[in-house]
Amino acid sequence: MRVGLILIVLLSMSYAHATVYKWIDENGKVHFSDEPVKNAEVVEFKKNTQNNIKLPEIIEPPIEDTPDAIDINNTKYELNIVSPSEEETIRSNEGNITIIADISPQLFSPHKLVLYMDGEKQGASQSSNLFKLKGIDRGEHTFTIKAVTKNGKQLASSKPRKVFLHRTSLNQPKILRPQPRNNN
Known part of the structure; x- marks a missing residue:
């Protein structure tokens, strides 16, 4: 049971980091896929193309404004x-x-x-x-x-x-x- 669970986790991790392929069809339209196609090339992602989300800094209100500080x-x-x-x-x-x-x-x-x-x-x-x-x-x-x-x-x-x-x-x-x- 444990071995099967470990295999499932390892396989799902490999899909999470799948390779992206790029190719151009006969009409000149660019396509992207996670499955290789004839004449497709592997897309290499640079660090600046990855999504990076920065959350705003949380500012706590002053203590005297909170109901706990007020009677x-x-x-x-x-x-x-x-x-x-x-x-x-x-x-x-x-x-x-x-x-x-x-x-x-x-x-x-x-x-x-x-x-x-x-x-x-x-x-x-x-x-x-x-x-x-x-x-x-x-x-x-x-x-x-x-x-x-x-x-x-x-x-x-x-x-x-x-x-x-x-x-x-x-x-x-x-x-x-x-x-x-x-x-x-």
Whole structure:
């Protein structure tokens, strides 16, 4: 078994360093191949024709810019609700509201954002600054977003944002649409 494996490795190494042949056909077209052809000549590669790739030198950032050097649990974030605007009226019969926040500096990975509507936490904490709410009751709502650590310590909070959700009243009479007759 070992002898067979050694032979396979030696044969594959010989193919890796195969000879290259060059010849010109009757139409004057130049061809290259790893198999000899009549009137083919062996191509000798010079050192400057070989591929040499030099990778750029890796420059490490200064230590003070890395999160390990910063006490990330005492980071001072600036957090604002960008959309919807203050006292904006949103019209959605499904009760859908999208809240977008702006946070500076960028949120470190162990930190999360939490959305509060009328003082109640909405959904799970998340890394994204985009919150999509569905099935919200109509009326006035106040939203706040907080940046928290994984232990729940509050790092920052946005100013409260008042928003009005307009939904069609459930008490309105339904509009009856005529249905086509079935002539059977």
